Amino acid sequence: MSRIFKILLILIGLPYFGLGQSLNCMYDDHVVQASQEKDYVKAKAYSDSTLSECPELFDNAYVWYVRGFVMWNIYKVVDKKASSSPAREEALEALNRALLLDSVNHDYESESKELINNIATTYWNDVVGSMDTISFEKAIKFYQKYKKTKTIAVPDYDLSQNNIVYYRALGEVYRSKYHNNKKSYAEYIDLSIETYKKVLDLDSMDYSANYNIGVIYHNLGVDLIYNEIDYVEDIELLMLFQEKTVGFFTNALPYLKKAYLMQPQNQQVVQGMAAVYLSLHEEEKHLVFMKRLRDLQESNKELNPQNNSYPLWDSSVKYSTGDVVEYSGSFYKAITVSTGIAPNSSKSDWVRIEE
Secondary structure, X not given: OOHHHHHHHHHOOOOOXXXXXXXXXXXXXXXXXXXXXXXXXXXXXXXXXXXXXXXXXXXXXXXXXXXXXXXXXXXXXHOOOOOOOHHHHHHHHHHXXXXXXXXXXXXXXXXXXXXXXXXXXHHHHHHHHOOOOOOHHHXXXXXXXXXXXXXXXXXXXXXXXXXXXXXXXXXXXXXXXXXXOOOOOOHHHHXXXXXXXXXXXXXXXXXXXXXXXXXXHHHHHHHHHHHOHHHOOOHHHHHHHHHHHHHHHHHHHHHHHHHHHHOOOOHHHXXXXXXXXXXXXXXXXXXXXXXXXXXXXXXXXXXXXXXXXXXXXXXXXXXXXXXXXXXXXXXXXXXXXXXXOOHHHXXXXXXXXXX
């Protein structure tokens, strides 16, 4: 192999064989040449021919690495990163095979893992793009693929922060699904609570999960009062419903307490504390938090005397990159797509701005 040809291989991101590693199959050379010309469809055709016409190369790690490189570019360039593109799965399969065949010499391990890591990133992007009440089942499948692919690329990678972000978003999607039709989608509110609790299993001091679980439990009690109890005539059933509402309010309290301990200046959680104490008929504590809320509102007016056009952050809204909101007296700009992630709880999703 000439020195110039070796340089060309390096330029297009493909490793080359050293002495004693030459390939005796013209199709494989054509794969590299077509890839250099960025004709990935032709490169795939030659790769197919290599595997079918050159059986002696079927267990060659380089051949599978090259195929993975080609299929990655089919997905990226030809299919324009379509989430449904089969080329991505074929690229991953080829690169995994290359790693297996290269497990002794490790000639192409770093290159293969770099491409696999790129594939993992696309799965994460598809999780974000499909995390809504219509496509969330796709998001769940993409996240499983992301985790599997990421750990192949980076075996010691810590997925805990990704899990937290994923479960926060999925918990909010389940809650939004429930609110779309509370009777038809009643099971989704339980799924929402269960998913937020997975966040707390990873980080018991996560503000968003504690606050959202507290709000969900409280609102379930309120809904039961307004939608069921007023229409119940049977005394025993009425007592059962009343006990259930108290159970919801009682369940809400520890989560809101923890959220308040983390963010005592946050008007939303202060209001939540006032509401749950009112629902539990603890009038004195309710009044304490109502006074606290009024003090915070007055303080906010003093700090921000002029009105602004930015909306208050809403835990049920899906925010896109660049959106600006007001939260607890400050202003934040979204730097990712997120739902239910409080602006002052995640520097990877929001950045504080001066107004």
